[in-house]
Amino acid sequence: MIGAFWRKLKGDRRGVSAVEFALIAPALIACYFGLAEMCGALMAERKTSHIASAIGDLVAQGTTMTPSGMTDIWTVANTLMAPMPTGSLKLRVTSIVADSKGATTIAWTQSQGTWTGTNATPNATVPSGIVAAGGSVILAEASYTYTSPVSDFIPVPMSFYERFYLAPRQSTSVTCPTC
Numbered sequence: 001m002i003g004a005f006w007r008k009l010k011g012d013r014r015g016v017s018a019v020e021f022a023l024i025a026p027a028l029i030a031c032y033f034g035l036a037e038m039c040g041a042l043m044a045e046r047k048t049s050h051i052a053s054a055i056g057d058l059v060a061q062g063t064t065m066t067p068s069g070m071t072d073i074w075t076v077a078n079t080l081m082a083p084m085p086t087g088s089l090k091l092r093v094t095s096i097v098a099d100s101k102g103a104t105t106i107a108w109t110q111s112q113g114t115w116t117g118t119n120a121t122p123n124a125t126v127p128s129g130i131v132a133a134g135g136s137v138i139l140a141e142a143s144y145t146y147t148s149p150v151s152d153f154i155p156v157p158m159s160f161y162e163r164f165y166l167a168p169r170q171s172t173s174v175t176c177p178t179c
Contacts, residue, residue: 033150033153034153037148037149037150037153037154038153038154040084040146040148040149041146041148041154041158043084044084044144044146044158044160045146045158045160047080047081047084047144048089048142048143048144048160048161048162049142049160049162050080051077051080051081051089051091051142051144051162052091052140052141052142052162052163052164053140053162053164054076054077054080055073055076055077055091055093055140055142056093056138056139056140056164056165056166057140057166058073058076059073059093059138059140059166059174060138060166060167060168060169060174061169061170062170062174063168063170063171063174063175064174064175064176064177065093065095065108065110065174065175065176065179066176066178067110067178067179070093070110073091073093074091074112077089077091077112077142081144084146088113088144088145088146088147089112089113089142089143089144090111090112090113090114090115090141090142090143090144091111091112091113091140091141091142091143092109092110092111092112092115092122092139092140092141093109093110093111093138093139093140093141094106094108094109094110094122094138094139094140094141095107095108095109095136095137095138095139095173095174095175095176096124096126096131096136096137096138096139097131097135097136097173098131098132098133098134098135098136099133099134100133100134101133102131102132102133104124104125104126104131105124106122106124107136107173107175107176108175108176108179109122109179110176110179113143115143119141119143119161122139122141126139126165127165130165131165131167134172135167135172135173136167136168136172136173136174137165137166137167137168138165138166138167138168138174139163139164139165140163140164140165140166141161141162141163141164142161142162143159143160143161143162144159144160145157145158145159145160146158146159146160
């Protein structure tokens with residue numbers, strides 16, 4: 001009787017799929033959450049780049065910038081970052097002008113957030129060919145630190161930094177009398 005029970009059990013395949021699923025499910029779930037976190041980090045990087053481009057473009061469209069106008073631009077940038085938290089988002093817009101010999105200086109700069117490290121102060125040096133002698137360029141910078149909500153998959157924060165140079169559209173330079 002016991003021998004017949006074991007022979008019957010040996011031939012029974014009804015639970016094989018459940019056992020295989022139980023063995024594979026943890027790996028699949030870990031892959032799913034890992035990919036979801038990587039997608040979040042990539043989205044943060046893309047949003048940082050988009051925000052730097054957008055704030056530079058908004059400033060370059062005008063002829064004069066005011067503190068209230070900059071506040072509006074910071075609001076737009078924070079809105080573009082949604083649904084991600086904006087606590088680590090740092091933004092800076094700098095107007096760089098070139099004299100008749102092509103030497104560049106900073107005319108004005110405005111920022112949101114505290115800049116530290118190598119990017120603490122804006123740099124008036126621009127790549128060659130970006131600004132002509134007697135002209136100007138708007139430098140827009142965005143920095144964002146992405147911290148994973150599930151630190152098991154991305155245990156350290158990832159920092160993203162983007163920089164865009166845009167020429168003023170309606171004049172040779174964008175002024176900011178109160179900056």
